[in-house]
């Protein structure tokens with residue numbers, strides 16, 4: 001039976017015919033809602049240390065070389081890599097400095113592209129032109145974190161930008177040869193069925209190449225974590241998440257490639273109860289769940 005999901009592993013196999021390893025790095029960036037230009041303290045759910053894997057004290061080249069060496073121990077046949085500018089907002093510097101950093105990554109042997117995690121309010125025409133030029137020779141992905149398609153949620157989590165900002169960033173980027181990715185979190189405790197349906201209707205309109213979705217987890221060292229410890233609230237459970245995810249996935253354009261469906265923070269960082277399954281176990285379980293409801297990506301897309 002064919003998969004009910006258009007997963008990244010299949011995209012990589014069909015596009016490159018071999019494994020391509022993403023190597024996360026830390027380019028020493030910050031965020032506008034951490035450095036005071038939009039706010040302080042960052043998004044209430046975020047502790048960058050909980051997911052960042054790079055070492056900002058090292059050069060980009062050294063971080064990539066370390067990553068290559070590490071992954072080649074597990075997969076000695078690896079030849080192709082995508083450098084993932086992961087930590088904080090990776091377009092939040094002067095365009096000349098960005099060019100120097102991206103080129104430093106792209107010049108490394110075996111690197112076929114870059115993936116750039118950023119915020120929708122950290123992009124402009126000049127930066128898009130830089131990325132468009134790089135995309136003529138490399139796979140260049142911009143990953144705009146929006147996290148929720150509800151302005152009320154964005155306000156409550158101190159995001160410092162709106163859904164409209166996200167849509168404007170998509171408009172600015174679309175059609176320039178740059179791959180578009182976004183990142184959504186499901187399970188904010190105040191979001192309702194109506195919010196979920198609004199998200200389903202919005203997500204189907206966006207011209208995305210890739211998407212990452214994950215469940216809300218409560219992380220140590222965050223504003224939300226402190227709120228949770230003071231006044232515990234319901235944290236989304238696996239069965240609930242599967243149902244929400246099925247609804248979103250059924251509205252998703254079948255052409256959009258799914259890069260991620262679950263988060264896997266190390267349990268040392270978690271305040272909420274960790275889910276014991278690995279990412280691949282959760283994905284397999286979710287596929288069985290979809291099949292049991294005869295659902296699939298794009299079932300309600302049209």
Ligand code: SF4
Pocket residue numbers: 030031033034041042043046047048087088089119145
């Ligand atoms: S989620 Fe992203 S934008 Fe928000 S504080 Fe963390 S790194 Fe900054």
